[in-house]
Amino acid sequence: MGTLKPLVIGDLVARNPVIQGGMGVGISLSSLAGAVAKSGGIGIISTAQIGFREPDFKKNPLEANLRAIGTEMIKAREIAPDGIIGFNIMVATMNYASYVKKAVLAGADLIISGAGLPVGLPEYVAEAAEEAGIKLKTKIAPIVSTVKSAMVICKLWDRKYHQAPDLVVIEGPLAGGHLGFSKDDLTRLGADTNDVEHTYKREEYEEEIKGIIRLVKEYGDKYNKVIPVVTAGGIYTHEDVLHQIDLGADGVQVASKFVTTFECDAPMEYKQAYINAKKEDIVITKSPVGMPGRAIVNPFLDGVGKIPFRLEHCYQCLERCDRTTIPYCITKALVDSAEGRTEEGLLFCGSNAYRAEKLVTVDEVMKELVGEN
The missing domain is CATH 3.20.20.70 (Aldolase class I)
Known part of the structure; x- marks a missing residue:
């Protein structure tokens, strides 16, 4: 070693x-x-x-x-x-x-x-x-x-x-x-x-x-x-x-x-999103609870703030989530990606993800x- x-x-x-x-x-x-x-x-x-x-x-x-x-x-x-x-x-x-x-x-x-x-x-x-x-x-x-x-x-x-x-x-x-x-x-x-x-x-x-x-x-x-x-x-x-x-x-x-x-x-769709990503696709975004985060840009992220959002169900995930003001539900966004619907969900990643x-x-x-x- x-x-x-x-x-x-x-x-x-x-x-x-x-x-x-x-x-x-x-x-x-x-x-x-x-x-x-x-x-x-x-x-x-x-x-x-x-x-x-x-x-x-x-x-x-x-x-x-x-x-x-x-x-x-x-x-x-x-x-x-x-x-x-x-x-x-x-x-x-x-x-x-x-x-x-x-x-x-x-x-x-x-x-x-x-x-x-x-x-x-x-x-x-x-x-x-x-x-x-x-x-x-x-x-x-x-x-x-x-x-x-x-x-x-x-x-x-x-x-x-x-x-x-x-x-x-x-x-x-x-x-x-x-x-x-x-x-x-x-x-x-x-x-x-x-x-x-x-x-x-x-x-x-x-x-x-x-x-x-x-x-x-x-x-x-x-x-x-x-x-x-x-x-x-x-x-x-x-x-x-x-x-x-x-x-x-x-x-x-x-x-x-x-x-x-x-x-x-x-799922394979999630892994493929990393493999397909280019350096310019990795961006800093703002999560619903106000914290900055790093993710792969996709149609979902492009639509945040532009597409009207209505919370249909609360999954009781984060302490500081204000259901009345969030632009999207982070649980739903992450679950969508984890179930392979990567165009509809959030893809968190590190700065080097594009190298895969x-x-x-x-x-x-x-x-x-x-x-x-």
């Missing part, structure tokens, strides 16, 4: 320092996460509307989602009995605590949590283990994008729970889906254009990464533990991985590159990232 070392998170040891990023709705479920874990990385199942295929999803979305957490974990474990498998749970999710507790009971090795600061994550994880009378084994990792957000969560967990994160994930401005930056921040960093390869102020953001790594080390020293830091966003090649390691990261989180694998849970040329296996992706091919 050359210069790359295993990713160690407490007693969890991933042979390859690669975490597969969580992609909802229905893009990273048991098939992808299990394959990544079997390949020596860390497989992540997204809980975002994870139960959309359940027959009662429309009527009882919460119950359907919680049930699916358990079934998807069982299927992932069948693929990789000895692998490391976790969940990505958005803080912005309605009934966030219920999702966290269900993930713990399902046997999650790791919970990665962003889309807001996971203030109560340690409490919910501990409560789940205590209520079930089981030994707490689930590791917890906040997603941060700035030194400021890392400081807030580390200080709060330190003061309130007398603990530090087990892992910290830094998601940069080249990541896919919802981004932890304002539109102004993305503009300042040159990450909001169709040509981020030439406009992105990488060195400026890398100083932020170094600052987060220094901060996390301080809290690791305080608690006499090593807290690994993993970076995400715009990582596509072995050289990209090596660059992140040179910055001081212990590993990387990669999402878009895994979409065009045979094992990815997305064909379907490959998860094992091929992993070997490319770690430099084994």
